[in-house]
Amino acid sequence: MFARGLFNYPTMGLRHPFAELERMSRQMNQLTQGLFGRPGLGWRPASVFPAINLTEDADSYHVRAELPGIKADALDIQAVGRNLTLSGERTIASEGETVRYHRREREAGKFSRTIGLPGDIDVNKVDAKLANGMLTVTIAKAEAAKPKRITVH
């Protein structure tokens, strides 16, 4: 489920003065969850790859995920009902038999993740963009989910 606004800290720089505090509080939460194996209030880290940032504006939802080294054709994005499924595979090409590794931190493998969006979406208006290893999926909100101006007679 979505923790709306609870950990609404800025992603770049300081958008508001308590940003750093909120970030620390989130890290503390993560620590205590690790210790007690029990989710804290509201926020729970998803254990499914990839990690996702979901934002919204008046007309659409924006789903972002960090997918370095993944080509666009190795990605499969599907929208059904209110759900968006991201799946794909990250492959790391072999560098030959003769190389000696010092460090090997990058990982390869398959992934698949479905997220439920908080409102109705228009599955025909989904736009996905992959730039510099950052995936941005823009999903138009359904007409019924958009804010409506009501005229008074």
Place this chain on the structure above:
Amino acid sequence: MSDSRELQVKDKQEVAAPAEQTRPGVVFTPDVDIFENDKEITLLADMPGVASEDIAIGLNDNVLSISGEVKPFEEKDESDVLIEFEIGRYSRQFTLSEVIDQGRIEAKHQDGVLRLTLPKAEKAVPRQIAVSAA
């Protein structure tokens, strides 16, 4: 390597920087692969969200430093619903044990992965000195 392995979420690691940052914001260590063969050392670093022109690579004495700036890409009117990963700069330093031919360093950047090729310097070729009899 088995192909069927599932990718797991890894928490981004914050840098314990040797010097304090002048700008606010978080700095992460990029995941890297480093391997070498006889001729060169290759470094691959995952830096998602960093544009090619925002990557800085420096080699000072034998300390290699790579860093990448992430430009904010969220629009002003977007409000956060669910935030699972943080956005910040990337920075990492390595001490190289080999002598590198600095003139032939190559860097490529594709799909958020930086590939840095560091050719080893040619070792001084042993030279035979012939003594001519007078």
